[in-house]
Structures are given as structure tokens and as C-alpha cells.
Amino acid sequence: MATQRIIDFFKTRHSEGPCLVVDLDIIRENYLGFEKALPQSRIFYAVKANPALEILRVLASLGSCFDTASVAEIKMALEAGATPDRISYGNTIKKERDIARAHALGITLYAVDCLEEVEKIACAAPSARVFCRVLTDGIGAEWPLSRKFGCMPKIAVDVLHHANRLGLEAYGVSFHVGSQQTDPTAWDRALADAATVFKNMAKKGINLKMVNMGGGFPTRYLKDVPTAQAYGMEIFGALSRHFGNRIPETIIEPGRGMVGNAGVIRTEVVLVSRKSDNNNDNIRWVYLDIGKFNGLAETMDEAIRYPIVTPHDGSAVGPCVLAGPTCDSADVMYEKTPYQLPVLLSVGDELFILGTGAYTTTYASVAFNGFEPLRSYVI
Numbered sequence: 001m002a003t004q005r006i007i008d009f010f011k012t013r014h015s016e017g018p019c020l021v022v023d024l025d026i027i028r029e030n031y032l033g034f035e036k037a038l039p040q041s042r043i044f045y046a047v048k049a050n051p052a053l054e055i056l057r058v059l060a061s062l063g064s065c066f067d068t069a070s071v072a073e074i075k076m077a078l079e080a081g082a083t084p085d086r087i088s089y090g091n092t093i094k095k096e097r098d099i100a101r102a103h104a105l106g107i108t109l110y111a112v113d114c115l116e117e118v119e120k121i122a123c124a125a126p127s128a129r130v131f132c133r134v135l136t137d138g139i140g141a142e143w144p145l146s147r148k149f150g151c152m153p154k155i156a157v158d159v160l161h162h163a164n165r166l167g168l169e170a171y172g173v174s175f176h177v178g179s180q181q182t183d184p185t186a187w188d189r190a191l192a193d194a195a196t197v198f199k200n201m202a203k204k205g206i207n208l209k210m211v212n213m214g215g216g217f218p219t220r221y222l223k224d225v226p227t228a229q230a231y232g233m234e235i236f237g238a239l240s241r242h243f244g245n246r247i248p249e250t251i252i253e254p255g256r257g258m259v260g261n262a263g264v265i266r267t268e269v270v271l272v273s274r275k276s277d278n279n280n281d282n283i284r285w286v287y288l289d290i291g292k293f294n295g296l297a298e299t300m301d302e303a304i305r306y307p308i309v310t311p312h313d314g315s316a317v318g319p320c321v322l323a324g325p326t327c328d329s330a331d332v333m334y335e336k337t338p339y340q341l342p343v344l345l346s347v348g349d350e351l352f353i354l355g356t357g358a359y360t361t362t363y364a365s366v367a368f369n370g371f372e373p374l375r376s377y378v379i
């Protein structure tokens with residue numbers, strides 16, 4: 001969404017390479033929207049989506065908690081004003097010495113998905129609360145996440161039981177239905193699995209307390225997506241179906257859905273060319289000063305398709321391959337499905353890439369080919 005504030009900000013600044021502007025008003029709206037859609041759930045913002053200090057500060061002041069993946073992210077959340085009881089260490093892959101550092105910082109809530117990780121936590125963060133991540137199928141997500149994280153529900157019971165034996169608090173179950181999850185019913189299958197783990201733990205005399213329902217809430221790119229309210233209703237329905245009148249404490253971890261639509265990137269056309277006069281291969285190539293290595297990594301496999309605003313909108317469009325500025329042939333954003341852009345597009349035109357508040361600044365390389373990481377402003 002290019003808000004008036006973002007448009008005004010860009011007007012005051014001359015081009016200095018690609019840059020991202022994030023509007024805090026949109027993030028506030030998103031936070032309040034999640035609160036309204038899922039009033040019973042605590043919100044743990046997934047810091048990795050955009051860790052800008054100003055964003056973390058605003059969210060902390062609104063009462064948000066934080067899902068972190070490293071000691072550095074824990075420190076950022078603390079610096080932004082969150083207390084340790086509002087921070088979870090949600091990465092299932094941690095060095096034991098990092099767990100010890102998190103423990104020293106006061107963190108008491110940790111993710112696990114196997115026995116080995118439970119052992120590390122028992123040593124480095126005694127009596128911590130742990131939740132076990134279960135696998136999901138990722139169907140309906142444009143950026144699936146599971147596979148690498150989580151275990152089968154049956155294993156989760158062993159993992160949590162082991163945690164209990166080692167003096168940790170077996171606290172709950174987590175899952176992530178896949179990022180940019182456009183199907184609100186995707187939570188139903190995962191909540192069914194979570195309820196199974198709760199039942200099987202209860203049979204062992206251990207009562208779990210919490211379900212961490214992860215992120216996955218989408219942001220609008222080229223297509224409309226259901227509202228936060230629609231997700232809230234589906235999720236509440238699924239919780240009731242699978243937990244009856246004993247709905248546990250729940251948390252959600254929105255990343256993309258919290259910050260995605262708050263950001264706009266300004267970029268510049270560097271070159272427009274064709275490679276052949278042969279009719280089969282004369283597609284137009286448009287090269288921007290931003291690509292996969294300085295902010296648009298999520299175009300990998302053409303997974304995320306961003307809306308692009310040009311100075312010629314409304315005039316005739318034609319297909320093009322959209323590519324970045326580096327000397328790496330992987331630095332092509334859209335080719336398998338060419339992007340439709342105005343035929344009038346020319347060198348020096350400024351474009352605005354919308355929906356870029358999430359997973360852009362942190363996915364940028366440091367200086368590949370001498371291109372700077374993505375500059376970012378929060379207003």
C-alpha cells in the first residue's frame with residue numbers, strides 16, 4: 001500500500017539507489033486487526049520479517065510479544081522494550097551456548113522438535129517451558145516452511161514426555177501452516193494434530209497448556225487475500241471443533257501479515273533490451289537496480305509476485321522478463337511467468353514495488369558485486 005505518507009516521503013528524497021520505506025501507521029492497524037480477529041490469542045511478532053528497531057518499539061508499546069530465532073533477535077526485542085517473559089526463542093535449531101545466553105537474559109520459552117534439542121535445553125535452561133513443533137503439509141502456502149522444522153505428532157509426544165522427565169515444563173505444541181497461507185482452513189488440520197498431542201500427553205498425566213499457531217497470515221500482493229477477521233473466525237471454529245470447551249491458551253506469530261503491506265520499495269529501471277530479433281525469443285528484458293540479492297529474495301522460484309507501480313500505468317502493457325542488476329544469472333525475478341509492464345517503460349523510470357515491508361531488508365546480501373544492502377526508512 002503506497003500511503004500518502006510514503007508518497008510524500010519519497011518526494012522529499014532524491015534517488016540514491018533502491019530503498020524501502022515502512023509506514024508505522026499501517027503496522028499499528030495490522031496489530032490492532034490481529035488483536036480484534038483473535039482476541040483470545042497473544043501476539044508474538046516474528047522478528048525476522050522486519051527487525052527495524054522502530055517497528056519493534058511500536059509493537060512493544062502496543063503490547064506485542066516477540067518470536068525470535070537467535071540471541072541477536074532476543075537482544076533487539078529487549079532493546080525495543082519487551083520484557084523477557086514476552087519473548088520466545090522459537091527456532092528449533094539452537095546452539096547450546098546460545099540457549100545458555102538466552103537463559104541468562106531471562107528467556108523461559110523455547111521451541112523444540114526432537115529429543116536432542118530437549119537435552120540441550122535441559123542442560124542450558126533448566127526448568128524452562130518448551131513447546132514441540134509438529135510438521136504441517138504446507139498446502140495453500142505460497143512460501144511453505146514445514147519440512148525443515150517439526151516432527152510427526154507421535155514423536156512430539158515422546159519429545160514432550162522427555163522434556164517433562166528432564167525437569168522442563170512440557171508446555172505445548174506449535175506449528176506453522178506455511179507463509180503467505182491463502183487458505184484460512186489450513187489451521188484446521190494442524191489444530192487436529194495439536195489436539196491429538198494434547199490427548200496423548202494427558203494419558204501420560206501431563207497437561208499441556210498452549211498451542212502456538214504460528215504465522216502464515218498473508219499480505220496482499222497481486223491477488224486479494226481473506227481478511228484477518230476471516231482467519232480469526234476459521235481458527236476459532238477449528239479450536240472449538242478439536243478442543244471442545246477446553247480451548248488452551250493460544251499464541252500467533254504473524255510476520256508477513258504484520259509488516260508486509262506497510263512497506264514500499266522505490267527502484268529505477270537501469271536497462272530495457274531484447275536479446276534476439278527472432279520471434280520466438282524477442283521478449284523484452286527489464287533490468288532494475290534491485291534484485292534477488294538486494295531485497296527481492298522471495299522472488300526465488302517466482303514464489304512471491306509483488307505489485308509494481310510505474311509512471312505509465314494505464315497505458316498499453318506487454319510481457320517482460322524482470323531481472324536485477326548483479327552479474328549472476330540467478331538474479332532474475334520473473335521469467336517463467338513473465339511480468340506485464342507498460343511498453344513505454346524506459347531507462348531511468350522510477351518504479352514502486354508494493355507489499356515489501358516483510359522479508360526484504362534482512363534477505364539482502366552485504367555487498368554482492370558491490371551493491372549495497374537495501375536501504376530502509378521507517379516513518
Ligand SMILES: *Cc1c(COP(=O)(O)O)cnc(C)c1O
Nearest residue numbers: 046179215216217253254255256
Ligand atoms: C517465520 C516464522 C513466522 C512468521 O511467518 P509469517 O508467514 O511471516 O507470518 C512465525 N513463526 C515462526 C516459528 C517462523 O519461523
